[in-house]
Amino acid sequence: MTSENSVTSMPAEVNEALIRSLAPSVLGVLVRRGADFAAAEDALQEALIEAFRGWPADPPRDAKGWLTTVAWRKFLDASRAEAARRRREGRADEEPAPGPAPSVDDTLQLYFLCAHPSLTPSSAVALTLRAVGGLTTRQIAQAYLVPEATVAQRISRAKRTVSTARFDRPGDVATVLRVLYLVFNEGYSGDIDLAAEAIRLTRQLAAAIDHPEAAGLLALMLLHHARRAARTAPDGSLVPLAEQDRGRWDTAAIAEGIEILQAALARDRLGEYQAQAAIAALHADARTAAETDWPQIVEWYDELAALTDSPLVRLNRSVAVGEADGPRAGLAALAPLDGSLPRYAAVAAYLHEREGDVATAARLYTEAAAKAANLAERDHLTRQAARLNTRRRR
């Protein structure tokens, strides 16, 4: 086979994944050579767009070398244009100082910078996806259904915000994990698979840093992603966990998630992502819904509640209590919680139906549907209400 044949048979998405995986290290090289972060990131973005365009037809032999060379050239071009502009405006003396040379692992520092605590969540998400994930502004805009100009502004503001942050100081792992969790959990599935992207970035982070919660988050993502094919019916409607075809769960992802989780738990530094992953692992372990180890899931919710003190955790815990000790116990666990919590009515409806109070359950499902924050859940809850109301009319 000639090299030309292998090139044309190479699928474009393989190329794109490769290109994107190089983004953080190329950015690191540029910053190490003295480019400031904001300018280096712009130059990298231009080089990436050129690579996305040109590589499928004409891939370079040394991918990283190519990207580094092109990005550096873009940076120099932009710097010269900027210097010329300053000279024209008589401000030649205001040359920016070269950026600090990063000492420790570039990729890790990049994560910290892009998830800097001074950034809003949406800014941190956009900057992380572009600078660490190597996505284009357009791809990010499509994934979040906002105009490209809006994302471009978000990113340039974010870069201005972090431009004063030190590039060589350890950051806050918790904020980085929070940003990656958001990428995984929120967003639309367009051309870019945000969940897969979040897993890739979390995997890269977990490899760069020795931290049980980074591993915990990776395990959590893998265990939930494993169920993805079973979560929705062909018509797009939600399939609840108990009704999912477990044969469609991704066993390789489950095995990997459980292995990563066990190694993390063995470190004996429990955190909320590890606890959440443990709950997901117990679901993944059950061959049928009936075999689910609910008492142990309740114990993990107790751990999680102790770690986070989140009312949403207590809400989910009441579902588990309802399965472990019966619906009456579940309703008792639900009673002290605030009725305005998201999904409170849905949980109450479920428990009341299990207890046999169909009229109350139907009313609560209707109420829950009106409060749903997304269409798939609203439609699911409406169907539940319709199912019970139809049964009551018979």
Add this chain to the structure above:
Amino acid sequence: MAKYLLLKHYRGAPAPVNNVPMDQWTPEEVSAHVQFMHDFAARLEKTGEYVDGQGLSPEGTFVRYDGEGRPPVTDGPFAETKDLIAGWMVIDVDSYERALELAGELSAAPGAGGKPIHEWLELRPFMAAPPVITE
């Protein structure tokens, strides 16, 4: 990261504080109002929170299906409807509090006498994408 609709009504919303119809303003007051709306949108574009903004004509028609092979039935204009939407802005913000803040600012658009209209705007959250992790 949540989208909200800021809905402006021709009628149907409670009466604003500065309740003078636009055709009773001075031309300069009308221009100042239009400029305020442009500036508001431009500012949101800069902050990376702008998604969309559109105005709607008050003229419109009700349309409904009238059975196989028949042309749709039309009715209108909406003489008897209580609620008439004038336009909207869609924003993408980090919190409900931020959405409230922006809606409040938009409601302060200048009207008669150059004073804020204190217009009632309807703030409606968009349905989001379903989250992956729910238990």
